[in-house]
Amino acid sequence: MGDLMTERLALHPISVDEAEQMAAVRPDAEARWEPGFPTEGDVSVAKRFLEHCAATGDPQPFGPYVIRRRSDHRAIGGMGFHGPPDEHGSVTIGYGLVPSAQGKGYASEALRALLPFARDQGVTSVKGDADHDNTASQHVMTAAGMRQVGEDERVKYYAISWSR
Template sequence: MGDLVTARLVLHPMTGDEAGWLVAGEPPHGVRWAPGYPTDGDVVAAERLLRTLADTGPFGSYEIRLREDGAAVGGAGFHGPADEDGRVTIGYGLVPSARGRGYACEALRALLVCARVHGVTCVRGDADHENIASHHVMTAAGMRSVEEDERVTYFEIAWTGGHGHGRPGGRPAGP
């Protein structure tokens, strides 16, 4: 699986070696980490990857890098391959210095397009009730709030019909 490239970001699929470096807190040669990277969430995703070491295809973890200078500023990805009903769960996070610039929404949109192109019928995500910024990210990317419990609000986007056509939310592909 290759990089997912957006206007300002590169979502780089993490390999087992890269996950090991991330868990060890040591960037590989030639890779620059922004201050505060990796976050605890990035380490958890890397540890999950190392536990499974399965080929998840496009449904693994991605390092979010800035296109302008290659700095790793966060992580995003899927919590595993699609289930038997074609559903996946996503997660994402940025270092504090990269927040508030629309990067999380841009990364999430790239994941949604990737999921749709690979036949996923539903993408789910969640955020603590207090994490209003994450609620805004998922809503701006086209997801909607579908349920909540005492701690978390759950969001999703679902598609029907043919796979691999158009963009999330039924919008046509294009600029």
């Protein structure tokens, strides 16, 4: 599977080798990581990806992606699916960027690419959530076309749906 391209970004599906480097926070000679990458969240995603691959195989296209700037090919964060679609065709997404890449519209741009890709793969809805105080993440989802569908004492829930 190839990269998903946007104007400024490439969403690169993580391979087992890349996940091993991320989990160990040890880049190979060719890795181009922005300072701060991988974040603690990226390391956790890489470890879960490796566990999933060992148990049931590579989940792509419904796995994690590294977000790279096209201008310098540096990894600035991650975005992806928490797993394949459920019995209703729904997936959950997550994302994060290193601090130096935040506030530049990268996460919204990446999510605007991932949503139609999911729809093209037969997904009927994409869900996400953000803590009440994480207004930046809430903005990312609304900027990409998701809408708030609920909340509890800790988080706000977002979704976008399509008919088959």
